[in-house]
Amino acid sequence: MHSVKRLCLAHFWVAFAFFAAACAIGTWQMWVRSPLGASVGTPGQYYMLVTAHGVALAFVLTTFFIMGFGYFVATTALDRQLPGKAWAWGAYWLAVVGVVVAFAPIMNGQASVLYTFYPPLTGSAWFYIGLVLLVVASWIWAVLMMVAMTAWKRENPGRPVPLAMFATVANAVMWLWTTVGVAVQLLFQVIPAALGLVHTIDVGLSRTLFSWTLHAIVYFWLIPAYIAFYTMVPRAAGGRLYSDTMGRLTFILFLVYSLPVGLHHLLMDPEHGNATKFIQVVLTAFVSVPTLLTIFTITASLEIAGRLRGGRGPFGWIATLPWDRPMVLATGLSFVMLGFGGFGGLINMGYGMNAMVHNTSWVTAHFHLIFGGSVVIMYFAICYEIWPRLTGREHPTLSLLRLQLWSWFVGMMVMTLPWHWLGLQGQWRRVANFNYADPIIAGWGPWVIVSLIGGIILLASALLFLRNLAVLHRGAVLAVARPLYAIAVHPPQRVPAVLNSFGLWNVLVLVLMLVAYGLPIAQFLIEPSPSAIVHRMR
């Protein structure tokens, strides 16, 4: 495996240490918001820990996991050494320093601005500087992924890049585009404000730049799950990938459509007109295409596996699938959560319908279900698949793996379905404590307690996950590793250059970004918003 084992494990353990801590913090938050813990904690503690929870999960878990997974794919799918390994370690330590620098002020209560840090509220400048270091580290990773693919193509002229690596590079390219918005916002607006160099800020421009990043970042987190769907699940189920071409198209569509859609997070904002909002709603509708194509292709791949195992009839193949294998089980559970979450997402993007749910618990429920549910459960499955290859040890039993996946699924459903309901009732977001004496709020109490139970199940599942990985650092040596990556029904011999590189697609991204964000950003340069005074929280 070309000796990136330590590099991968170093990334993954940082990711999952923060993940487990964040789960504990999240459960505490739900307790103090419920009628049971109504007198516990101060708002200062609450928002400090909400910030820690969000930063740990949205930035630390994701970035470290994706970087580690990228290095794994670059060496296994391409079957060659990772170029620039010293750079990879440098990026790792830069990211670690960034996380330490960001978390020091958070845990000091000097950066309780939540992970979305909306100005003109600002926290300690160190918080933002730490985040910038983390992003710069991820840029090094993105460049290394592109370098690895280019080097492989030079050695294998005319051959199609293995799908897992093609998808990883699609994600790296998308990430470079994605981070431009937030980088400009941080470097030119927020950090000068936090340092006290400027005292006013254009909030309209700031929100627009942040929205540039806000949606595509979610696809950055999600693509590893889709890499598993296309390149690992068909093999784990004992079948073949239905179509390699559709896989390539899917990842290209993610690159193209994830970016020019961020304004749908600002549908309820007064600084943009209906026309620009509507354009991005149309583009948002198209971002459902790669997911809907994936559902079809992966279901077809699983059907091949089910029929090879003797399944008959229109649905008989479902029962014959090897559901005892973690990767297959996780995929089934992930699809169920993706179904619920996708439906909720259609309502969020619904232009007018967004008013019903904007900034209510519905939204919190939506991204916990989609990201925390359908994506993170695939992070688990990926780890269960590749950890034995990293440590050279065998899972002592699969039943605890299945228990962990099931409990994560059950916990996520029990937590988020009541949140959806409460959001429709008008329960709003980001509240340290509710006044259950109010007659409208009193009726929410039982559902809040139900969702707390879901949170406790999730915490237990997170701890079991750590245990399942930890035991793979000792124990029985792996006899022989099965092949990991799936073969397509028709393995591609040659693919058109557009399905093997990203040059054309970058041009298309540029055009779409000009259409979608040209005017929304230019309006602030032509006529800036009346500036708002910076509010420092220290």
Next chain:
Amino acid sequence: MTEIHQELHERRILGTELLWAFGVGVLIAAILSMIVFTALSIGVNPPSNVERLDPKALHLSGEFAEDNLGTSVGSDGRVVVRVIATQFAFLPRCIPVPVGRPVTLRFVAPDVLHGLLISGTNVNTMVVPGYVAQVHTEFTRTGDLLMPCHEYCGLGHSEMWATVQVLPENQFQPDSNGRVSCAQR
């Protein structure tokens, strides 16, 4: 499998994918048509009046000076509500509105980002410093509704809410200046 068979089979796979993609296209077209239809026929649009206003001078004069806050009925009978969202309260804290009549709600923030919803209705907007957020609505039932701040605005965020009193027509009585106050209970 001979080469010709393989190619036919590959085309069949592509055919099924394209058929599915066509279905996806129909679904998206249906969703977008519905959005366009409701926007044009019954005016379902997000709150998007791009109206700039200096957040640093709200209190000095003009529409959002203290005297003008709250509910007022114009000479043409239009009901307009003007509210300041500030750390950590809405001014005024109680907002009377009539049932069954068009109401225009106008919000500004002098300090940081806020947002609001009115429970049980589709009233929902962000309040961004530098802009007037405006929502048109009609309240269909009488009674007290909650109007919380729904965007994190600082450590006192949870304490920031107002009450919307939806009054029957006979209790919604403007004074000689066209101003309406909440009913005392």
